[in-house]
Amino acid sequence: xxxxxxxxxxxxxxxxxxxxxxxxxxxxxxxxxxxxxxxxxxxxxxxxxxxxxxxxxxxxxxxxxxxxxxxxxxxxxxxxxxxxxxxxxxxxxxxxxxxxxxxxxxxxxxxxxxxxxxxxxxxxxxxxxxxxxxxxxxxxxxxxxxxxxxxxxxxxxxxxxxxxxxxxxxxxxxxxxxxxxxxxxxxxxxxxxxxxxxxxxxxxxxxxxxxxxxxxxxxxxxxxxxxxxxxxxxxxxxxxxxxxxxxxxxxxxx
Numbered sequence: 001x002x003x004x005x006x007x008x009x010x011x012x013x014x015x016x017x018x019x020x021x022x023x024x025x026x027x028x029x030x031x032x033x034x035x036x037x038x039x040x041x042x043x044x045x046x047x048x049x050x051x052x053x054x055x056x057x058x059x060x061x062x063x064x065x066x067x068x069x070x071x072x073x074x075x076x077x078x079x080x081x082x083x084x085x086x087x088x089x090x091x092x093x094x095x096x097x098x099x100x101x102x103x104x105x106x107x108x109x110x111x112x113x114x115x116x117x118x119x120x121x122x123x124x125x126x127x128x129x130x131x132x133x134x135x136x137x138x139x140x141x142x143x144x145x146x147x148x149x150x151x152x153x154x155x156x157x158x159x160x161x162x163x164x165x166x167x168x169x170x171x172x173x174x175x176x177x178x179x180x181x182x183x184x185x186x187x188x189x190x191x192x193x194x195x196x197x198x199x200x201x202x203x204x205x206x207x208x209x210x211x212x213x214x215x216x217x218x219x220x221x222x223x224x225x226x227x228x229x230x231x232x233x234x235x236x237x238x239x240x241x242x243x244x245x246x247x248x249x250x251x252x253x254x
Contacts, residue, residue, distance in 0.1 A: 060229075067233055071115050074240050078247070082108045085247050097198045099147070100205065103140075104250060107243045114236050126228040127168065131175060133235060134220075138182055138213060144206040148199075149189045168225050176221050183214045201249055212242070 082104070089101065114133070121129060187210055195203040216235075223231055 064229060064233075068115075068119060071118070071233075071236060071240065074237075075112055075115050078111065078240060078244055079108060081244070081247055085250055089250060097202055100198075100202045100246075101250065103144075104243065104246045107239075107246065111236075111239050111243050114239055118232060118236050121228075121232050123225070123228050126232050127171070127225075130232060130235065134175075134179065134213075134216065137209075138179055141186065141206065141209050141213060142182070144202070144209075145186050145189055148193055148195070148203055148206060172220065172223060176217050179213070179217050183210060183217065186210050187214075205246060205249065209242070212238070 086105075117129060190203075190207055190210065193203060216238075220231070
């Protein structure tokens with residue numbers, strides 16, 4: 001049985017409409033796919049992070065170089081002032097004690113070495129260097145205390161053994177506690193010491209160094225591994241400060 005013409009026309013129209021819809025959908029898909037392919041690929045997140053970290057590291061290195069240049073300039077000026085002070089002291093009849101003059105002369109040489117060492121200081125070696133520097137400073141102060149008090153500074157303070165394998169916080173705490181005990185004993189020994197003339201300047205200088213060591217230990221008590229440059233550079237800068245002050249005080253013995 002044949003379908004009426006009108007039915008065939010309606011069926012053909014429906015098929016044509018379906019075909020046009022399919023074509024339109026396909027065209028839209030092609031357009032969307034083409035647009036997506038033309039979009040630039042976003043940069044990898046890791047590349048952006050690495051770039052920022054590199055820029056930050058470069059800025060830190062620049063600041064460190066600037067700090068080193070400033071220290072070099074200060075040390076050169078300090079050496080010039082020491083040379084002038086030596087000539088001035090030689091021409092005077094009343095001057096600082098020979099012991100104090102020798103100590104300042106040694107400090108002038110040591111501060112140049114401390115600045116040079118700072119150039120090769122890194123996260124891997126800073127703590128060992130900082131420990132050694134503070135240990136030497138404590139021993140020098142104790143020698144002055146023994147001379148001024150005719151006693152034995154820190155005789156009751158036992159050394160605490162540490163190893164590289166010990167966690168930083170543990171090493172730091174052991175070091176700080178041991179040296180805080182040394183500072184307390186030195187302050188106790190210096191408490192009732194009296195001096196006059198040139199030796200009074202030496203006594204005041206020693207007391208100031210003991211207090212400075214105490215302040216350094218209090219700051220170090222809260223330090224972290226990430227503070228390596230700040231702590232190391234501050235130690236050298238403050239060493240320069242102290243030597244400058246010592247040179248000025250050499251001429252204060254009236």
